[in-house]
Amino acid sequence: MNGMGRQGQRSGAGTTATVHHQRQHSDNFVDTSSNGRWLQSAGLQHLQNFSSNGASSIPPLQDYNFYGGGGGLGQGMRMYRNAQRGFNGGAELYTEPSTPPVSSRQTGERKSGEESPTEFSPGLLDLHSFDTELLPELPVSNMYDGSSLFQPGRGRSFDDTEPYVASKLAARAPAVPENNVLKSFAADKEKTSSVAKIKVVVRKRPLNKKELAKNEEDIIDTHNNSLTVHETKLKVDLTEYVEKHEFVFDAVLDEEVSNDEVYHETVEPIVPIIFQRTKATCFAYGQTGSGKTYTMKPLPLRASRDILRLMQHTYRNQGFQLLFSFFEIYGGKLYDLLSDRKKLCMREDGKQQVCIVGLQEYRVSDVKMIEELIERGNATRSTGTTGANEESSRSHAILQLAVKRTVEGNETKPPRLVGKLSFIDLAGSERGADTTDNDKQTRMEGAEINKSLLALKECIRALDNDKSHIPFRGSKLTEVLRDSFVGNSRTVMISCISPSSGSCEHTLNTLRYADRVKSLSKGNTSKKDALSSTLNLKESIALPLSSVLPVGSPLDDDVTDAWAEQDEGDDFEDAEEYELEKPARRENGKLVAAYNPPPIAEDKFRKPNGQTKFSNLPKPTNIKKSESDDDLSSLLKEEEDLVSAHRKQVEDTMKIVKEEMNLLVEADQPGNQLDDYITRLNAILSQKAAGILQLQNRLAHFQKRLRDHNVLVSSSGY
Numbered sequence: 001m002n003g004m005g006r007q008g009q010r011s012g013a014g015t016t017a018t019v020h021h022q023r024q025h026s027d028n029f030v031d032t033s034s035n036g037r038w039l040q041s042a043g044l045q046h047l048q049n050f051s052s053n054g055a056s057s058i059p060p061l062q063d064y065n066f067y068g069g070g071g072g073l074g075q076g077m078r079m080y081r082n083a084q085r086g087f088n089g090g091a092e093l094y095t096e097p098s099t100p101p102v103s104s105r106q107t108g109e110r111k112s113g114e115e116s117p118t119e120f121s122p123g124l125l126d127l128h129s130f131d132t133e134l135l136p137e138l139p140v141s142n143m144y145d146g147s148s149l150f151q152p153g154r155g156r157s158f159d160d161t162e163p164y165v166a167s168k169l170a171a172r173a174p175a176v177p178e179n180n181v182l183k184s185f186a187a188d189k190e191k192t193s194s195v196a197k198i199k200v201v202v203r204k205r206p207l208n209k210k211e212l213a214k215n216e217e218d219i220i221d222t223h224n225n226s227l228t229v230h231e232t233k234l235k236v237d238l239t240e241y242v243e244k245h246e247f248v249f250d251a252v253l254d255e256e257v258s259n260d261e262v263y264h265e266t267v268e269p270i271v272p273i274i275f276q277r278t279k280a281t282c283f284a285y286g287q288t289g290s291g292k293t294y295t296m297k298p299l300p301l302r303a304s305r306d307i308l309r310l311m312q313h314t315y316r317n318q319g320f321q322l323l324f325s326f327f328e329i330y331g332g333k334l335y336d337l338l339s340d341r342k343k344l345c346m347r348e349d350g351k352q353q354v355c356i357v358g359l360q361e362y363r364v365s366d367v368k369m370i371e372e373l374i375e376r377g378n379a380t381r382s383t384g385t386t387g388a389n390e391e392s393s394r395s396h397a398i399l400q401l402a403v404k405r406t407v408e409g410n411e412t413k414p415p416r417l418v419g420k421l422s423f424i425d426l427a428g429s430e431r432g433a434d435t436t437d438n439d440k441q442t443r444m445e446g447a448e449i450n451k452s453l454l455a456l457k458e459c460i461r462a463l464d465n466d467k468s469h470i471p472f473r474g475s476k477l478t479e480v481l482r483d484s485f486v487g488n489s490r491t492v493m494i495s496c497i498s499p500s501s502g503s504c505e506h507t508l509n510t511l512r513y514a515d516r517v518k519s520l521s522k523g524n525t526s527k528k529d530a531l532s533s534t535l536n537l538k539e540s541i542a543l544p545l546s547s548v549l550p551v552g553s554p555l556d557d558d559v560t561d562a563w564a565e566q567d568e569g570d571d572f573e574d575a576e577e578y579e580l581e582k583p584a585r586r587e588n589g590k591l592v593a594a595y596n597p598p599p600i601a602e603d604k605f606r607k608p609n610g611q612t613k614f615s616n617l618p619k620p621t622n623i624k625k626s627e628s629d630d631d632l633s634s635l636l637k638e639e640e641d642l643v644s645a646h647r648k649q650v651e652d653t654m655k656i657v658k659e660e661m662n663l664l665v666e667a668d669q670p671g672n673q674l675d676d677y678i679t680r681l682n683a684i685l686s687q688k689a690a691g692i693l694q695l696q697n698r699l700a701h702f703q704k705r706l707r708d709h710n711v712l713v714s715s716s717g718y
């Protein structure tokens, strides 16, 4: 940490500290100094034509003979195996695509009432390609043998023979009394539930070369599971002071922490419970360049290595399969990253399970194969150039590892889903606010990204507060993740932050988003709770993978029931609709659809008497938990309305500026007086700028009230 300059600054007289439970995007809209800048850039923007770089096209994936690819089965399999040999440098591996060819499926063998994906037309609506229906309870032939996990991998499937689990266990052995492990079978469920439903982890990356070259300072101090952001601010008399912002999370990982440690802290505890009908989601959130991809990329690889080990040892010969898929959501649309960015559609089946029609799933049994698929998918992701960042992800990438199982004695039937692990590398979080510095498409993408990030947060909050209504339909992202949010689910959020002073505002926004996810979650509202939650997690991490696995069946009765209940009860017929016109991709230089944000009248956040709603905040002394929850929810809703209204203002203004610019161009004829036009344009701009300034002030006021409210709520023990 290059703390010299900062230390000097921090030791200055003017230092204030705040405890944060703040709102996302807030700071993006209170920087009044940027008014003129954005208006200017809005006008200029329409005169410039930024190229929007679509996805780089990559050669199609090697033909693994995935189903539906044509050709007979025999020939296809030969081609597939040949391809595999090439792919794995000659080593023969067993890796095959998931969806069986129609000819190999025997629908006649189904028991009555049992649904099979083969019922659906294979080409048109191949729901099996994303079979989310869970496997019914099955007897497990082999009893659990804890020692088997530590035996070296047999055969060629494991090319990474690092004594991985054994060394981890050795390192952690003192933390786990032996009898705990032995007694663990009876307490399987307890241990499973000891893996927190939601875990929020922050990862700070080191300063990069650019930041060092600009003499930017590291403004983040980390201590155990908390961190402090030192924000330099200016007083009215222009003297500098440092404001300290403190945050507490389940874990804070500093720049020294390796990707392996990130895995141990985040995904590793979840892996064993994937075999227990759990759907888990791990996502990385943060501004562009904060390290999301760097953090996320190795996680699926490590997770699949552990999953394969469990399949090869603990669950050997029990019909388990690992399936891999990788797709992205870009501008509200789905594209298969392993199939030439083929456009995908999302459907719900009769049980309201999400199915992604046409998504290719690859059956994998080798880490190298997975590595290659990840590389290929990442290379296909949409990237583009913006004013702020040279290259940045503008899509959400979703990589899924599905554990499926064939019904014993009936291998001809398609395998059924047991559990699923989804990894999401989200688009840069600053995109939602990046509505002024780029061309129209980038702004539309920003709006879509903003919408999905807000919806994601709302879903996680609703999920953790056991709300009956979870607003999945808030965005395509949350719709796709619907089945990962219901039932026995786990969520890990990794917030990636840059340490540099230049990124302070974005860093604070990221931390506030993470804080909102965590601090509003049940039982994790105070520092004490956050600490104890961390201890729970540490405890679960300290246990060997095998100790949380069931002794008999991985599919116990209660878990099965829990899923059934959720599936039936999770009816969102009357779910709130957020149907916005989706932003379009630029195709052949043309936009195929326009983004049309929902009109938000200012009245929406104004009371009839002209006062804003926040003037009616409850008195902090009388706050009770449930009331606070509701109050806070409505406050947050209001804030989001304000942010949307702000964006609408900006968009309206841009439209006007553009129209006026066109008038100017038309008027620029010999003999015409341009002065009138320019005066008119100036008047409109001034009027709009005043309106936006007013809105910003209201937003700042609101945020202050919200902060005060939260601080008081926290300190009152809630």
Ligand SMILES: Nc1ncnc2c1ncn2[C@@H]1O[C@H](COP(=O)(O)OP(=O)(O)OP(=O)(O)O)[C@@H](O)[C@H]1O
Pocket: 204, 205, 206, 208, 255, 286, 287, 288, 289, 290, 291, 292, 293, 294, 295, 389, 391, 392, 393, 426, 427, 428, 496
């Ligand atoms: N913890 C880290 N240690 C070392 N280098 C890192 C770390 N985190 C990120 N980096 C480096 O910082 C750069 C940006 O990281 P990355 O591409 O992961 O950002 P990102 O958040 O995914 O950005 P985008 O949203 O634009 O995709 C990369 O060169 C990466 O190697």
